[in-house]
Amino acid sequence: MKTLLVKTHEAWLATLMAALMSRTTENKRVLTEFSDILWRHFTWIEHDLIRRGIDYDYNRENIPIKVERLKVMLADVIRRLNDLEILLVRCEDTALKERIRTDLEYMRYALGKLEDEEVKAFDMNRRYRKIELDQEATDALTLFLFEESYKEYELIMIYNYLKAHSDDAFLNRIFQILIDESFFHLRSFGEMMAEMGILGVPRVIHESLYKVADIEKFLLDGIEEEIAAKEQCKELSDAVASKSDELAKFFDFINYQENYHIELMREAVAHFRAKRVDG
Amino acid sequence: MVVDRELVEHMSNPHNYGTLEDADAIGIGENPENGEKVIVYLKVEENEGAPRIAEIRFQAIACMTTVVAGSIITKEAEGVDFETGEELIAVTLGMLENYSPEEAACSEMVAVALKAAMDHYGLKKSEPERPAVSYKIEQSCVAEPTVNPLESEEQN
Numbered sequence: 001m002k003t004l005l006v007k008t009h010e011a012w013l014a015t016l017m018a019a020l021m022s023r024t025t026e027n028k029r030v031l032t033e034f035s036d037i038l039w040r041h042f043t044w045i046e047h048d049l050i051r052r053g054i055d056y057d058y059n060r061e062n063i064p065i066k067v068e069r070l071k072v073m074l075a076d077v078i079r080r081l082n083d084l085e086i087l088l089v090r091c092e093d094t095a096l097k098e099r100i101r102t103d104l105e106y107m108r109y110a111l112g113k114l115e116d117e118e119v120k121a122f123d124m125n126r127r128y129r130k131i132e133l134d135q136e137a138t139d140a141l142t143l144f145l146f147e148e149s150y151k152e153y154e155l156i157m158i159y160n161y162l163k164a165h166s167d168d169a170f171l172n173r174i175f176q177i178l179i180d181e182s183f184f185h186l187r188s189f190g191e192m193m194a195e196m197g198i199l200g201v202p203r204v205i206h207e208s209l210y211k212v213a214d215i216e217k218f219l220l221d222g223i224e225e226e227i228a229a230k231e232q233c234k235e236l237s238d239a240v241a242s243k244s245d246e247l248a249k250f251f252d253f254i255n256y257q258e259n260y261h262i263e264l265m266r267e268a269v270a271h272f273r274a275k276r277v278d279g
Numbered sequence: 280m281v282v283d284r285e286l287v288e289h290m291s292n293p294h295n296y297g298t299l300e301d302a303d304a305i306g307i308g309e310n311p312e313n314g315e316k317v318i319v320y321l322k323v324e325e326n327e328g329a330p331r332i333a334e335i336r337f338q339a340i341a342c343m344t345t346v347v348a349g350s351i352i353t354k355e356a357e358g359v360d361f362e363t364g365e366e367l368i369a370v371t372l373g374m375l376e377n378y379s380p381e382e383a384a385c386s387e388m389v390a391v392a393l394k395a396a397m398d399h400y401g402l403k404k405s406e407p408e409r410p411a412v413s414y415k416i417e418q419s420c421v422a423e424p425t426v427n428p429l430e431s432e433e434q435n
Contacts, residue, residue: 062297122291124284139282146290147343200291206318206340 002056004087005045009060011080012038013201017065018073020190021121021199027070027114032187034107041100046164048093058157058210063201071116081108123197131244140239141247144232145193146200151229152186153202154209155179158218161210170271174264181261185254216272223265230258280344280382290343293350295357297336304403305411306395308388312420315341317349317392318411323400330400331360337392345385352389361397368394375418384420391416 015038019031049056067073081104088104091097126138133141156179163175186202193199212218233255241248280286302320309316322334335356337349355367371390375383395412402409 059298066292124287126287139280142282142287143280143343150343198287198291203293203296203346204338206338209340 001045001049001052001054001090001092004084004090005042005049005056006060007080007084007087008038008042008045009058010063011077011084012042013060014063014065014073014080015077016187016190017063017199017201018070018077020187020194021065021067021073021119022070022117023120024115024117027117030110030114034111037103037107041103043160043164044096044100045091046160048091048096050164052092057207058161058205059207060204062204065199065201066122067119069116070114070119073119074111074114074116078108078111081111120197121194121199125197128192128196128247131240131247133240133243133247137239137243140236141192142196142198144236145189145196145198148229148232149186149189149193149200150202151225152182152189154205155182156186157205158210158212162212162215168271168275171268174268177264178261181257185257188250188254216269219265219269219272223262223269226258226262226265230255230262233258280379286347289347289350293346295336295350295353296338296346298338299334299336302336304396304400306392306397306399307411307413308390308392308395309413309415310341310384310388310420311415315339315345315388315420317341317345317388319353319389319392319396321396321400329360329362330397332356332358332364335393337389341385341388342381344381345388348382348386348389352386352393356393361400364393364397380418381420384416384418387416387418 012035015031015035019028019035022028022031046056065073067076085101085104088097088101091100126142127133128141159175159179159182163172163179166172166175190199233251237248237251237255240251298318299320299322301322303323304321306319306321307316308319316339318338318340320336321332323330324333325331335353337353339345339349352367352371356364359367368390371386375387378386391414395414399409399412402412
């Protein structure tokens with residue numbers, strides 16, 4: 001089951017990357033929906049491992065995605081789904097096993113029907129929507145996208161791990177909002193990276209980041225990081241404002257979203273402290 | 280930092296990123312200012328008593344600049360004997376003054392993690408159960424303003 005978790009994690013990311021690299025609306029829609037389904041499988045398999053008291057982590061192999069045609073990536077995703085079906089034999093929860101098996105069967109069928117397309121997500125053109133940015137702004141945007149796409153993936157995995165190991169409804173509501181928000185940011189930044197020809201899979205996150213011993217300290221550090229991320233968004237918005245109103249507005253929009261994340265994390269800290277006082 | 284094709288390659292597909300199952304040595308480079316870390320894993324082969332880095336991997340709990348430094352330095356270290364590895368570390372540390380504070384701290388963190396891993400290999404000869412060696416860096420990264428995350432006023 002642990003291998004099933006790892007391979008589902010890899011299949012989810014490979015499918016998400018395929019969705020980001022696609023420029024065709026229908027391909028993108030199907031791949032995005034399938035990556036969401038694989039993410040849900042991942043969380044269900046994780047729940048099953050926890051229920052059975054099996055230790056696990058979020059380690060995985062690196063995922064090669066540099067292709068020139070989408071059909072190569074689709075074949076890779078289908079191969080991954082085949083591997084998952086074989087690993088599913090070890091799943092003892094028959095309802096879960098049957099649900100995943102039938103999903104895999106349909107996804108392989110539907111992926112085989114998708115049209116091929118040329119992939120430009122790795123051509124390093126470093127231009128976004130024909131917006132003319134100078135070298136400094138282009139470099140700042142490139143660095144920001146690499147740094148923040150990893151950060152959003154990291155946050156998804158950390159909050160998911162915390163949620164999976166918590167039975168506190170108040171905290172879990174907050175964790176779920178933060179997971180959903182990070183999914184939106186990861187997709188937004190990934191779409192920009194694909195269009196700029198610099199798409200990359202976020203690197204593997206270290207165990208110590210999500211197996212958090214002191215959740216209150218983690219949340220306080222997280223608030224500081226969110227404040228720093230806001231600053232970066234503001235700087236980036238200022239740097240591109242004279243060249244692109246569209247980009248400046250987008251980074252302001254992301255910046256303002258961080259305000260709510262900070263408030264939620266402060267609520268979580270207050271809840272933690274109150275619980276500690278109540279004993 | 281100037282971002283060219285080579286740098287984008289290092290960011291999107293860093294060389295040697297990950298861990299090594301059954302590593303012969305593990306070294307950690309740590310920035311005491313902000314808790315950022317680099318972990319280097321080595322597989323070592325010996326030829327007439329001279330150790331050589333057969334395989335190397337690294338993980339970074341740090342920014343993208345550190346990942347780029349790790350990708351570049353571990354690529355250089357791949358396959359070299361320990362003597363050449365020591366030279367690589369010395370050259371890297373000797374060049375830090377040419378870098379920005381952030382780049383210097385990140386490169387130093389990778390270099391000292393490699394040094395720690397090589398030292399760990401040597402120490403394990405007399406003490407096989409010896410845990411990973413950890414060294415702290417001396418360079419200071421860009422100082423960030425201290426804020427109380429529960430009380431700071433929103434700027435935007």
